[in-house]
Amino acid sequence: MDTESEQQAASTDVLSSAAHAARLVMLKTMDEKIRYACEALGQPSTSDVIAFLMTYGVVTNPKRERAYVATQVDKWRTERGLGDTGDLPRLSAELLTELDNRRAAEESAAAEKQAAETTPAPPKTTTATKRRSTPEGSRGFYLVALMSLLVSVDTSWRFFGIKLGITSIYERAAMFAVVEVALIACGFAMRAGIRSASGKPGPARLILWALCFASGYMAFDLAGPVSGLARVTLGPVLGVVMLHLALGIELRHRRTRVTTWSRVSRELKERFLSRLGLGDDERDALARTRDRAARRAAHLARASWMTPFRKVRLARALRSANAAHDDRMRARLMAELAAVQHADELRRLDLASPWSDSLANTLKYLRS
Known part of the structure; x- marks a missing residue:
């Protein structure tokens, strides 16, 4: 029985192949042959149509004729409302089994990843705070700051001797450099604050400028306005500026919040510029x-x-x-x-009272 059924199937295939060959011979144009192949296959793809036509000798160079065949196949599928599947392989039983196995593997991998994310991670050990890089030329700025202290030291020495009347050399030597020593201490404090986690100079900066003003007072009182200006400029002021440059304070210490003094200064500046037009x-x-x-x-x-x-x-x-x-x-x-x-006509203008409209609107609001 199996042999007879196989023979019948073979004879049917032979007859079908002969019918396809006869039909393709009767067709004249390549477009008609491609459309016939599409109708014979039912759900054709470009590869299936090329294989069908190569079987009956219609297509001899598939690489050269593939683009034309693909265009006609897409046109035939569009006319019948069929989606463009391109050259996707047929969904056979083996392919479906492979796809199921792949999907199961992906789902298991996703579950393992989710479980790993939900597991609390061990606490990370905090590393030491990375030191901030020093600005370029900081050593030169430090050197100039130390040299400017010599001018401030000379001012303090003369001020303690001439103005304060301290004539004893030992007593004056023990007291005169109090401002300069305080300046050096504030410099070290600012350096430590800059290298800390906050990156801010701290209150030492304010004390430094206060000492600078104190040294300026001594310079003006000792040498007058002209020479005193030179002493204070080349002394504590230059030292403080060089220290700021050496530590990079102006580059690192940037405030993100707007303070009251900045708002007041901005308002005064705007009013002054407005007054000047x-x-x-x-x-x-x-x-x-x-x-x-x-x-x-x-x-x-x-x-x-x-x-x-x-x-x-x-x-x-x-x-x-x-x-x-x-x-x-x-x-x-x-x-x-x-x-x-x-x-002069402004005071004689007859204007409507703004209070009457306001009163009417208020009464209307109360009634509603």
Whole structure:
């Protein structure tokens, strides 16, 4: 029975192959042959169609004709609403088994990874704080800071002897360098603060500047304003600045929060610039100069004849405002002049009271 069934299947395949061959011979164009192969296969891919056509001798060079066949196959599938599967392999039983095994392996790996993430990690040992790199040229800055102390030492020695009247050499030697020793101590404290975890100089910075002002007082009292300025500039001030550069304080000690003093200083600066007419109103220097000249010309035009050099000043203001050639400045001048000329009419204007509308709105709100 098996032999007979196999013979029948073989004969059926032979007849089918003969029918396909006869049909392909009858077709004239390559497009028709490709479409026939697609209809014969049912769910064709480019590889299946090429293999079918190679079986019957239609395609002889698959590499050269593959692009054309793929285009026609995609067109045939699009006409019938079939998705483009490309050259995906057929889902056989072996392939499905392999895919199931691969998915199971991936799921087990994901479960192990999740379990490893949920397990608490051992606490990490804290390493020592990495030392901050010193700025370039720090040794030179330290050297200049030490040399500037010599000027401060000379000032202190003379101040203790001349102004404070300490004539004993030993007594003066034990007392005169108190400021310089304090400066050195503050320098070491700032260096330690910079190299700590916070990276800030700490209160030693404020004490350092206070000692600098004290040394400046001694210099001015000893040598006067001119020589004292040289002593304080080349002495403690230079030493403090060099120490800041050596430690890199200005680069590392940056505050992220806005302090009260910074807000006050910013507000004072803005008010001072606004008083000078230099507020940040997106005007350049020429526009500000012409606006001020137009305002000055309007006031001079309304000034009395007793104003000294009124005509000369008015002509100069008009030239500075460029009112003769600039339409905008001419309009600004006219508006300023009209405002000055009719300033007395402000007190005679009949305006509606703003309180009546506010009262009506309040009563309406209470009623609702």
